[in-house]
Amino acid sequence: MKRQAWTASAATVGLLLSLNAEAHIVSVRLGxxxxxxxxxxxxxxxxxxxLGLALLGARSGREAARWLVVAVPLALAIGLWIxxxxxxxPPAFISDALPLLAVGLLLASGYRLRTIxxxxxxxxxxxxxxxxxxAGLRLGADLxxxxxxxxxxxxxxxxxxxxxxxxxxxxxxTVAWRRIGVRVLGSWLAAAGLMxxxxxxxx
Amino acid sequence: MNIRWGACALIATLLAxxxxxxxxxxxxxxxxxxxxxxxxxxxxxxxxxxVGLWGAELGAPALWLLPxxxxxxxxxxxxxxxxxxxxxxxxxxxxxxxxxxxxxxxLRWNPGLRIAAGLVAIFAVFHGHAHGxxxxxxxxxxxxxxxxxxxxxxxxxxxxxxxxxxxxxxxQVVYRGSGGLIAVIGAYFLMRALGxxx
Numbered sequence: 420m421k422r423q424a425w426t427a428s429a430a431t432v433g434l435l436l437s438l439n440a441e442a443h444i445v446s447v448r449l450g451x452x453x454x455x456x457x458x459x460x461x462x463x464x465x466x467x468x469x470l471g472l473a474l475l476g477a478r479s480g481r482e483a484a485r486w487l488v489v490a491v492p493l494a495l496a497i498g499l500w501i502x503x504x505x506x507x508x509p510p511a512f513i514s515d516a517l518p519l520l521a522v523g524l525l526l527a528s529g530y531r532l533r534t535i536x537x538x539x540x541x542x543x544x545x546x547x548x549x550x551x552x553x554a555g556l557r558l559g560a561d562l563x564x565x566x567x568x569x570x571x572x573x574x575x576x577x578x579x580x581x582x583x584x585x586x587x588x589x590x591x592x593t594v595a596w597r598r599i600g601v602r603v604l605g606s607w608l609a610a611a612g613l614m615x616x617x618x619x620x621x622x
Numbered sequence: 623m624n625i626r627w628g629a630c631a632l633i634a635t636l637l638a639x640x641x642x643x644x645x646x647x648x649x650x651x652x653x654x655x656x657x658x659x660x661x662x663x664x665x666x667x668x669x670x671x672x673v674g675l676w677g678a679e680l681g682a683p684a685l686w687l688l689p690x691x692x693x694x695x696x697x698x699x700x701x702x703x704x705x706x707x708x709x710x711x712x713x714x715x716x717x718x719x720x721x722x723x724x725x726x727x728x729l730r731w732n733p734g735l736r737i738a739a740g741l742v743a744i745f746a747v748f749h750g751h752a753h754g755x756x757x758x759x760x761x762x763x764x765x766x767x768x769x770x771x772x773x774x775x776x777x778x779x780x781x782x783x784x785x786x787x788x789x790x791x792x793x794q795v796v797y798r799g800s801g802g803l804i805a806v807i808g809a810y811f812l813m814r815a816l817g818x819x820x
Binding site for chain 2: 463464467515527599603605606607609610613614615616620621
């Protein structure tokens with residue numbers, strides 16, 4: 420009984436002394452960081468292209484795949500920067516359909532890229548996706564925070580996806596069906612990209 | 623007591639309105655309609671299963687080349703559909719694909735990889751064209767595209783699965799019987815497309 424009274428007293432004191440929760444740091448000007456980080460998560464094109472790139476990197480070997488962790492965030496930032504300088508967003512059929520088609524075809528072909536080739540593909544596709552993600556930048560937003568959020572999302576996603584896929588498919592002992600599965604997935608992505616491209620051209 | 627409950631249930635039933643909880647909109651709506659499109663058209667469904675069955679009969683490399691190449695060729699047909707490029711008698715080709723592929727399975731026809739791939743590619747263009755015509759009207763074009771391509775892939779997988787079973791003793795009848803059934807369904811749709819049946 421005495422113990423319960425103590426607990427109740429402690430709870431009452433705790434309630435009386437409570438302050439406003441600052442858990443949601445949107446209200447302390449970090450909202451633009453989260454906006455940048457979450458924007459690619461709201462677009463399935465980014466999920467598919469990032470997953471495709473991670474698979475492509477994993478197939479190119481662990482040495483090449485490690486570069487993705489650096490190259491993807493940088494290319495995203497460059498893409499966004501280009502849009503800010505030019506003041507124009509790329510047409511959707513270029514920034515959405517082209518990366519999907521390109522990454523899908525590369526996966527479906529079963530071709531193993533060298534590090535330099537992989538970096539070239541990453542640079543091209545992620546600059547386009549970075550440009551597409553500039554659409555989420557609202558007027559008056561804190562630019563460094565938004566870019567930081569976008570780059571962090573790219574970094575985290577690439578690290579996780581590349582590590583998982585490298586473990587899954589890049590080992591020499593990998594069974595053949597996994598590689599076939601990756602090629603089939605690539606073919607599906609390329610097919611979707613091709614039709615989106617046509618739809619964009621049609622207007 | 624029971625009468626009261628019964629009356630309440632009757633009134634509630636009479637006053638019921640359609641549930642709109644699962645609105646078929648956005649990405650999920652597009653994905654759902656894309657997945658359902660090859661499944662709800664029996665002529666598409668049987669032809670896709672037949673492709674898988676035939677691939678299993680032809681063996682490697684057709685077995686694994688088929689699910690990689692087919693979606694791409696089908697997407698090419700889809701592009702033609704999206705752009706509004708007309709194809710000659712598309713219904714006849716879609717229906718005829720069921721008949722031809724069903725017969726190939728039933729008769730265990732093995733014309734070699736090139737001829738088989740060429741034949742399947744022609745049919746893929748027509749099937750893709752039919753799906754592509756629906757794309758501009760889809761709730762979400764990306765979702766629709768991914769949905770119908772993956773749904774087609776799963777149908778191939780079903781065919782391959784049945785085809786793999788055929789190598790077991792006694793399962794040949796199931797394999798060839800599936801081909802025969804597909805051919806009959808294909809013939810029915812073909813006659814409808816030609817106007818022989820209403």
